[in-house]
Amino acid sequence: MKKTNWLLLVLALVLSMFLVACSGGDSTDEGSSDDGSTDTEQDSGSDSEGDSEAASGEQVLNLIDGAEIPTMDASLATDAVAFQWLGSTMDGLYRLGENAEPEPGIAKDHTVSDDALTWTFNLRDDAVWSNGDPVTANDFVYAWQRAVDPDTGSEYGPYMMGGVIKNATDIAAGDTPVEELGVKAVDDTTLEVTLEKPIPYFESLTTFGTFLPLNQAFVEEQGDQYALEADTLLSNGPFVMTEWSHGEGWTLEKNEDYWDAENVKLAGINVKVVKDTATGVNLYETGEIDRTGLSAEFVDQYRTSEDFRIEEEPVLFYLKMNQEANEILGNVNARKAIQHVIDRQSMVDVILNNGSIPAVGDIPANFVSHPESGEDFRELNGDLVTNDVDKAQELWTTAKEELGIDTAELNYLGGDTEVAKNLDAYIKDQLEKLEGLTVNVQSVPFQERLDRDTSMDYELQNSGWGPDYIDPNTFLNMWVTDGGNNKTGYANEDYDAMIEKANNELAQKPVERFELFLEAEKKLIQEDAVLAPLYQRAAAQLWKPHVKGVIVNPMGPDYNYKHAYIEGK
Template identity: 75%
Template sequence: MKKTNWLLLVLALVLSMFLAACSGGGDSSSSDDSNSGDDNSSSDASGDSKQVLNIMDTAEIPTMDASLATDTVAFQWLGSTTDGLYRLGKDAKAEPGIAKSNDVSDDGLTWTFHLRDDAKWSNGDPVTANDFVYAWQRAVNPDTGSEYGPYMMGGVIKNAEAIANGDKPVDELGVEAKDDTTFVVTLEKPIPYFKSLTTFGTFLPLNKKFVEEKGDKYALEADTLLSNGPFKITEWNHGEGWTLEKNEDYWDAENVKLKKINVKVVKDTATGVNLYETGQVDRTNLSAEFVDQYRSSDDYKIKEEPTLFYLKINQTANDILGNVKARKAMQMVIDRKSMVDVILNNGSIPAVGDVPKNFVKDPESGDDFRDVNGDLVTYDVDKAKKLWNEAKKEVGKDSFEIEYLGGDTETAKNMDAYIKDQLEQLDGLTIKVTSVPFKERLKRDTAMDYQLQNSGWGPDYIDPNTFLNMWVTDGGNNMTGYSSEKYDNLIKQANDEYALEPEKRFQNFLKAEKMLIQDDAVLVPLYQRALAQLWKPYVKDVQVNPMGADYSYKYAYIEGK
């Protein structure tokens, strides 16, 4: 996800208590005397006390405004309370939301969505095509100040980029309500993953009358929100937690079994484990020190994610980082297996490229992208040292001090120390770790005020482009100094000339990844993240998503509690 430059902050929180957010939330509610488990017997109006899910999040929701949301906490609960055109269903396939079906023109530029006529907002208003027109225009309107609107729609929806830049009026965005149940979208070019994009939070509809009535208070409190999805937020105690209840007016309410979801903000792993052990919550994340204790438990689960972490290299910082042999040496000298087995100890796996495992498949063979392209980096200390010595000769220096931009938490510092130790196996290399807060690292990344940093990226849509398009010349999230006309052309050709030829497009992405990692050594892949968790066995059918909302609770239920 954009700026999933969660960097080592997220790495640290994987170890200490996963923060599902790009930006932080409120304080932990350690003084909260309420017992979320008690709600099972006291506050379910239906009398069905079993259908209450009690969980934790590690940060406050920053906003529930779909135009302004940038973090996964917000996207999680937007996805739980609001249906877009489509939702992510089983196996990350788009399933009908407000759209019952869609038609695509032969040239791939015009998408016509046929909306259901039984969808309502929680204030009783019908959900119409105009709600999508308003929401999408608002997201790219420069007056809104949306970060994700221009990012997700620019170059995708016709005129979005020009509107975001102030060069065209908002009403020229390529969206139109033919009538209440017909929404037409015109694209800048064919987008093979567009249907997947429509499941993302930025593309959710908004009720114009309600949004404008609430003004700057919109989406900041339970009573300034509307829902058209499976659940609605009925209570929001900032910094402490929030409550969702089943939306009885939801168009598909008959398939929603949970009556209530209680969410408590808890940042400390030990506290979360204690709440789990005492039956007050139904799920908790485990940091490395708890994994061995619970690994044999039937409640122990691994949540795999298509999120990659890597060392990002500023090639313009000095001569040695600008040398491809030196960068290849850094790729080869790090023992990723020990990193994931010992330091993380949570199911994460070594990263060997820039596209994660179990994310996308070859459109013809069905083989996983990662299996097709193989391991583009290997662990070989002897070869690393040989390449490093060659690089030193080419640069004409014997010793180098490189700044490593790291996190300021204790666990982040432990990981930094491991990577420092690995890199310093290269003769004459000294790594100087600079530990700064998360926001400072984001700021320094944007300004390219770094030499090495630990960075990460999670997908915004299900397509290799979400990872590989980052590294084109002057890309908004490139910030490495990398520029290759050949690489740019591979990505451009994949997205333009081969937009409607899936297999050729896939082959271009394979070539681009090899060039990026194997040939040009732009990044030092580290690991693909996973989460170690405890789940109560009576919680069923919670869907884990690779993008957008981490979980879908639409079909979840409690059995035999």
């Protein structure tokens, strides 16, 4: 998600990540997992079509990531870094394969009732955990119940399952026993899920990290130490985490007990935490890593290299404006002034210089299309924000008059990586074009940004989001009143009603639903100015030509390494 909190939670330009769901994310990490969450369906760095039987040389992938993994607990994960490595070590019911199509994971197939409320998943009987226990339907029941149990403290459980799985909302509120969640193990290999209402994107949703299974006996045995170290984790996916040196990196090895191990070619993946672009480039040049992200100053140097790649992603970054924490940001004209004063084109051309494009709404380009005409959502709704400094100054003057102030001071929460600091300095300069405004930038580590977003301990924040599933709702549903990832103080009954109607009355009317989402985006961005869109991320990267078969996802884990291999290294 992001994500994935596909805040991507301000996760990586070139990394993972949301406040992208996952997806949330960091706009700046120069790492390996570009997030929520972040993603085109093409081979990342080389030919996805090649026959993986051609794998040769040492089958080890060496990567960097721009941030530490905040958690490997699927119930607590909210960011693209966590979802990347959960997705590499775990299988859910399905996982995303080529062209963002769900491919079998623990589920072999499923059936759906005529009213679209009951989904029955037929599970394989040859899947095991890395401790030898079989993966059963009860592992999903336990994990999903745990995710919505208020005692767990999960952000994504209530957010992803509320209004989707029957009784999830009431359970998360503490009003209904967790056993009443609409998920049942009919037997070890049959999982029955009852939905609250028809969910057009539910199959896509089952690939997301929050819906991964958990081995109840193991989790309870580990207690509060679960998922904090490599030896307090279990895997049921292509790889097993064997080492985790916090703040430094981690190691994955092929899971020989994986149900589809014969199709996993990599023997392992080594990851180092590296926040500095120049360090990453040096490691790449000396052959120590197989991929690195490029910040603006390196792009022109490597643009003609055969190793150079640009990965476009449906990941948006924007300024979140905390309407509760600051009276100025509670003023709609002030927020609109902030939207219009920023020169996004120069930002992506000069500061980022990595293929990113200006963001002009809350839905990315080339993400979802009109179900009838096939036109792209972004093209249909057009540019909801523009760069117009004169208009911004007029709005700002009106805001100051309404607030009775001549000067203003705002605190800006940004990242601590090199790219983040450069970008945040640019945005500060842009904002201070507004007469009488002073912006104080606070550069903090990724985990602190996650924590401060959760507690709404910020005024302005550079944040991002990658899709948790392929539907406009994954972006627009965030901003309903008291939404789990809203964290702006925005509350509007009319906006809430639009999202409610789209996901209930119009759930099985795709054209009307899509067109209502178009109107909802206009209200969110154009009328209420809840966010100041910045850019839609692309990742400028160097990839070793010998890396083959990596799939780039539009949601959940940025990369699928299950089919990756090394050829001729």
